[in-house]
Amino acid sequence: MTRGACIRASTIGLALVVQASWAHALGNIENGESLFRQCAGCHEVGEGARNRVGPQLNGIFGRTAGTIEGFRYSNAFERAGAKGLEWHAEELDVFLENPKQLVPGTRMSFRGFKDPVQRADVIAYLRQYSDSPSDLPEADATATATDHDLAPEILALEGDAEYGEYLSSECTTCHQIDGADAGIPSIVFWPETDFVVAMHAYKNKRREHPVMNMIAGRLNEEEIAALAAYFSNLEN
Amino acid sequence: MTINRRLFIGTGAAMLAAPMVRAAGHGMPRVVVVGGGAGGATAARYIAKDSDGAIDVTLIEPTRTYFTCFFSNLYLGGFKEIDDLGHTYGTLASDYGVNVVHDWAIGVDRDAKTVALAGGGRVPYDKLILSPGIDFVDGSVPGWDLSSQNAMPHAYKGGSQTELLKAQVMAMPEGGTFAMIAPPNPYRCPPGPYERISMVAYWLSQNNPTAKILVSDPKDKFSKQGLFEEGWQKYYGGMIERIGPDFGAENTSVDVAAMTIDIDGSVENVDVCNVIPAMKAGRIAELAGVTDGNWAPVNPDDMSSKVDPDIYVLGDASEQGDMPKSGFSANSQAKVCANAIRGALTDSRVFPAKFSNTCWSLISENDGVKVGANYEPADGKISSTGGFVSQKGEDAALRKATYEESEGWYAGITADMFG
Structure with a gap:
């Protein structure tokens, strides 16, 4: 990956164990400006930016979602704001990856940037149009993506698959063990890292879903690792 | 396999x-x-x-x-x-x-x-x-016993009773009355009677829009009440009348032969009577x-x-x-x-031991809501450790997603039960 050199190993301290895809550092503002053209049909940012199809994006860092005066938000965004969603690099990263995942029901029809580097670039571009860094939490300037900021100890936990099998019985009330999706997605044979990252995102309410927030919310790190170990390596 | x-x-x-x-x-x-x-x-x-x-x-x-x-x-x-x-x-x-x-x-x-x-x-x-x-608890609805279940179905066990109740709803005269006697606590499926009212109202609104639904309910309040009442107002305005204990619902009896329901002395002729007794x-x-x-x-x-x-x-x-x-x-x-x-x-x-529950209910087409909680043993009983409930005023996309999720759950739990 050509952007490997951008990883600031000294800052985040885990570059060697963490793949570039989940530990990118500051993005490239120039690339971000060019990527932002995909957003510019609906959103303005910079001097004189106005609300259009979407709200203007000046000062978005540190703002509570859904709170720009005079813009008519979806119910989904009103709720997200009422529940305390505040925009920082981490939240923007999750949102830009898949807007409907963080805010189900948003009117924003953009499907998301799948590439974390592109997201970092867009976030770096937007970052220019928010207040001076001194007014912001320190984390914003160097934060890595939400899905990717789990402590390496958590990702390194070896799961107890037998315990995972017992715990999995709570999952299989809804998620089918043969992977069939009849309205609730498959969770079988996920790589353990993806499973752990997703479950912690639900646990920490970075991914919005009331049932999953409830189920993941009471699982501890060992239990999430146990589930990941079990589901990643099911017998046929 | x-x-x-x-x-x-x-x-x-x-x-x-x-x-x-x-x-x-x-x-x-x-x-x-x-x-x-x-x-x-x-x-x-x-x-x-x-x-x-x-x-x-x-x-x-x-x-x-x-x-x-x-x-x-x-x-x-x-x-x-x-x-x-x-x-x-x-x-x-x-x-x-x-x-x-x-x-x-x-x-x-x-x-x-x-x-x-x-x-x-x-x-x-x-x-x-x-x-x-x-x-069912014998005598909980005066005038009704199990031998009356064909004339006045409970439909609270799945199968032939459910089919019977559906057939009776479909046979209602134009502008007729569907009555339900809701059960006292505790009973199976707390939102069940109210989802049923919603679904009967949905069917009637499509096929017999001048029909009425009369509910006698011995409880002050019920599961997801705000969500159901909001939906009834939105979709079925004027069709559903619920009479609670403040108007004598605890004193309700039926006359199976006459097809009447007596709520605290006020007698009504009804076309379908869904009696859900105490359990x-x-x-x-x-x-x-x-x-x-x-x-x-x-x-x-x-x-x-x-x-x-x-x-x-x-x-x-x-x-x-x-x-x-x-x-x-x-x-x-x-x-x-x-x-x-x-x-x-x-x-x-x-x-x-870890327990959990979620109940999805359908209020109208593509309008699903849910309530759920986690539970663990504490103080000698299974105790709630926190939960959630759908909110009033949610938008159509979220309600539709909730309904689709309930379909996924049905497929999931039946696979979990029957293999």
Whole structure:
């Protein structure tokens, strides 16, 4: 990956164990400006930016979602704001990856940037149009993506698959063990890292879903690792 | 998968791998499960599956095709066919080696540790799971008894009663009246009567829009009340009248021959009368002597009866604490119970009890809502540790997603029960 050199190993301290895809550092503002053209049909940012199809994006860092005066938000965004969603690099990263995942029901029809580097670039571009860094939490300037900021100890936990099998019985009330999706997605044979990252995102309410927030919310790190170990390596 | 696990395991080398068993001097330990619903079918499947043939599992269930009570309201609304709700036990027998006996359990000899069958004979057990669902409290609605269930269906057990109620709704005269007598607490599926009102209203609004729905309800408040009332106002304005205890609903009786309902002295002619009486544990729990009042008290760590440590009671019939009586709850309890029973009968590991429940309800087409909570043993009962409920005013996309999720759940839980 050509952007490997951008990883600031000294800052985040885990570059060697963490793949570039989940530990990118500051993005490239120039690339971000060019990527932002995909957003510019609906959103303005910079001097004189106005609300259009979407709200203007000046000062978005540190703002509570859904709170720009005079813009008519979806119910989904009103709720997200009422529940305390505040925009920082981490939240923007999750949102830009898949807007409907963080805010189900948003009117924003953009499907998301799948590439974390592109997201970092867009976030770096937007970052220019928010207040001076001194007014912001320190984390914003160097934060890595939400899905990717789990402590390496958590990702390194070896799961107890037998315990995972017992715990999995709570999952299989809804998620089918043969992977069939009849309205609730498959969770079988996920790589353990993806499973752990997703479950912690639900646990920490970075991914919005009331049932999953409830189920993941009471699982501890060992239990999430146990589930990941079990589901990643099911017998046929 | 069509391999019978027990045949597949066979003898010889597999015996080395089989867990050590602690049967009472008669070889393989025996678990008997009475009732093949969300509690019983799940428990039978998990014990058989996870013990890899080391435990002999017998499931006693009178019906050959089991019609779920959950989702039966969607059939009333026209969103499901009756066949969508029917499930059979073939896979439990063929893939998991469960011995499925289609008969009624009519008694339990706790000293001899046997279950008597209506067809004759007795089935011995080391551990007995009772998951019989509900029966009705005699006399709770004056004028109604079980012999009236054709004229005034309860439709609170899935199957022929559900079909009967649907047929009666479809046969209502133009502008006719559908009456429901809602049950007192505690009862199976707290949002169930109100989802039913929604679904009957939906069907009538499409096919008989001047019809009326009259509800006599002995409860002050009910599950998801704000969400239901918001939806009724939005979709079925003026069709539904609910009379609560402040207007004498506790003093409601019926005259089956005259097809009238009397709410605190005010008599109405009705065209359909859905009587949902007060409920109690399925009768076998009482016959086994494990009930106290209407329900069977259990220990929250493993669902074992407070009366007999070798009997476990799951689902609606149990008195366990904070969990609502629901298919989801019974399924959740069954897994905790299965893990505990395997641990008691073999050397398998026993893990701490965790329970959960979510109830989805459909208010109108693509307008689904949900309520859920987590539970754990505390203070001698199953106690809630937090939950959520859908909010009023949610947008159509979210409500549609919630409905689609409920369809996923139905597919998931029935696969979890029946294999």
